Amino acid sequence: MAYNFRLYSLCFLLFVLLVNNNNNSVILCQEEGSGTRSALVPAMFIFGDSLIDNGNNNNLASLAKANYFPYGIDFNGGPTGRFSNGLTMVDVIAELLGLPLTPPYSQASGDQMRFGINYASAAAGILDNTGRNFVGRIPFNQQITNFESTLNQLRNNGAGEVEEALAKSIFFVGMGSNDYLNNYLMPNYNTKNQYDPQEYATLLTQQYNQQLIRLYNLGARKFVIGGVGLMGCIPSILAQSQNGACSEEVNQLVLPFHNNVRSMLTSLNSNLPGFRFSYIDIRNMFQDLLANSRQY
Secondary structure, three states: OOOHHHHHHHHHHHHHHHEEEEEHOOOOOOOOOEEEEOOOOEEEEEEOOOOOOOOOOOOOOOOOOOOOOOOOOOOOOOOOOEOOOOOHHHHHEEEEEEEOOOOEEEEEEEEHHHOOOOOOOOOOOOOOOHHHHHEOOHHHHHHHHHHHHHHHHHHOOOOOHOOOOOOOOOEEEEEHHHHHHHHOOOOOOOOOHHHHHHHHHHHHHHHHHHHHHHHHHHHEEEEEOOOOOOOHHHHHHOOOOOOOOOHHHHHHHHHHHHHHHHHHHHHHHOOOOOEEEEEEEEEHHHHHHHHHHHHH
């Protein structure tokens, strides 16, 4: 998995170097115990699901938690709520940007908030009702509302030049997987009876579009969007196959959303002044991992 994170991280840093062509945007950060070092951006704000949740579900009445062993067996300090043995993708990105590890919203306070916050929540989706089987979770809409609360705190605490810093900061968003795995494909949801795959992809994309515009209106300008992967090849789907093969039906189900998101981002880039994005094509990365596994 470490190599996979490096792929994402290198792709991401290329994005930063392309859009941050103003040398004055490099600032100094202070990370506890490590001294002063240069950072490529002022902060990183993170929105998503279990792939990048780092503890926001810990104190929720939720079945989607990872604050116990064997999670965190390779993380300094043990389990934190990350759904990983160690660092997550966004942790590696933060390190390469020269930022401290981004704290979860549920634990962030004071000076920590200046370098960004992680709002991601396991089982969360673009739609508010996604993931209800896990009970507690923080949908994308609520994550954005939590970000609004952070902005109010920063302004009330006298943090100067908030808007200018936001325009230079990275907004990492990785949503959509749970809207299929823990909504459309769940037998106790009626979603599949209400929408065919293309209609559902359109519904998700329309909502996603409005959510990204909401972040833009709050001051976000530089977005990194993580696409959905090959949902038909994840362990929970493989376990339902008699021969352990990927489900091509599920892979095709998610494809319209994958295509819609790319078109949506191009449209936002054309219509919103200053909007910039980097799209991480996790679907094709995953295909390459499967097809050329020996190279990894």
